[in-house]
Amino acid sequence: MQLVINTYGSYLRKNGDCFVVKNEDNALEISAKKVTGILITAGALVSTDALQFAVESNIDVVFLDKYGNPYGRVWHAKLGSTASIRRKQLEISETIEGLELAKQWCVKKVGNQLDFIARLKRPRKDKAEVLEDAIKSLIETITKIESVTGTIADKRGTVMAFEGAAGKVYFDALNNVMPERFRFKGRSRNPAKDEFNAMLNYGYGVLYSQVEKACIVAGLDPYVGFLHTDDYNKKSLVFDLIEMFRIFAEQTVVHLFSGRKVKVEFFEQAKGGYTLNRDGKSVLIGALNDTLDTSVRYRGRNIQRRNIIQLECHRIANEMLKC
Numbered sequence: 666m667q668l669v670i671n672t673y674g675s676y677l678r679k680n681g682d683c684f685v686v687k688n689e690d691n692a693l694e695i696s697a698k699k700v701t702g703i704l705i706t707a708g709a710l711v712s713t714d715a716l717q718f719a720v721e722s723n724i725d726v727v728f729l730d731k732y733g734n735p736y737g738r739v740w741h742a743k744l745g746s747t748a749s750i751r752r753k754q755l756e757i758s759e760t761i762e763g764l765e766l767a768k769q770w771c772v773k774k775v776g777n778q779l780d781f782i783a784r785l786k787r788p789r790k791d792k793a794e795v796l797e798d799a800i801k802s803l804i805e806t807i808t809k810i811e812s813v814t815g816t817i818a819d820k821r822g823t824v825m826a827f828e829g830a831a832g833k834v835y836f837d838a839l840n841n842v843m844p845e846r847f848r849f850k851g852r853s854r855n856p857a858k859d860e861f862n863a864m865l866n867y868g869y870g871v872l873y874s875q876v877e878k879a880c881i882v883a884g885l886d887p888y889v890g891f892l893h894t895d896d897y898n899k900k901s902l903v904f905d906l907i908e909m910f911r912i913f914a915e916q917t918v919v920h921l922f923s924g925r926k927v928k929v930e931f932f933e934q935a936k937g938g939y940t941l942n943r944d945g946k947s948v949l950i951g952a953l954n955d956t957l958d959t960s961v962r963y964r965g966r967n968i969q970r971r972n973i974i975q976l977e978c979h980r981i982a983n984e985m986l987k988c
Contacts, residue, residue, distance in 0.1 A: 733870025750884040777912035799838035856938030868914030883978035
């Protein structure tokens, strides 16, 4: 489980083999064996003993800003594997092999979108036609992505254009299944223009920290991307690989809204848009953890979704070594 600290003024400390989170209302003590990560989303005090204990227990401590974006983390300084993986990553990042890997990730992303829309369509007979049109469009996009040939340097824009077009179709379809009060007009980032995007952006932010950790553990360099180009302090590979896992946040958020579990009181007006408040973050992170802790079939085994992120990064590292 992820230990989430979202109350201003909370205090995280160590007590034996446990973490203790204390605030003015209560105190929670939890065994380190049950903690996979610690998220701090509000102003809090953290003891150095607790940080050292987290590092020694291979538990990363991630700090999120008000939009859910990770702006810092405390973790051990060891790299995930030998330098050969990172050398190979650099070598193929602009080649034909690099394009084939990037296409796999994009096809997986659009395939996830397709499957989700198909599941949403089944109980919604009144939305069947518009959702079926979206399904057909996403199938066509997968075919287009798979047909792209060349190097990533030459075809990056083409693949990203197909991916972007699929995203528009996908979010238009999701908008059609939202409660009337929370309809939205496409994707908007920080600040989000509506409540749906405010919640979705925060969910993505939580996933970013998990994908970055999975990259490091697998020996991948988070800064050497394929579709997303290099830039100063830009974790391009994290942006590439999260595409396959965005569905975890999207399913969670859509089900919260469609299940009437979202209240207007979960949001605050920000300059130019909306942000989640403490109650909203608590509901979202709790639901997202439930999603990530659920086991699904993965390559013939029942695996928790959060562990699929790590296993996929290891698989990608091995694929790179074979190129």
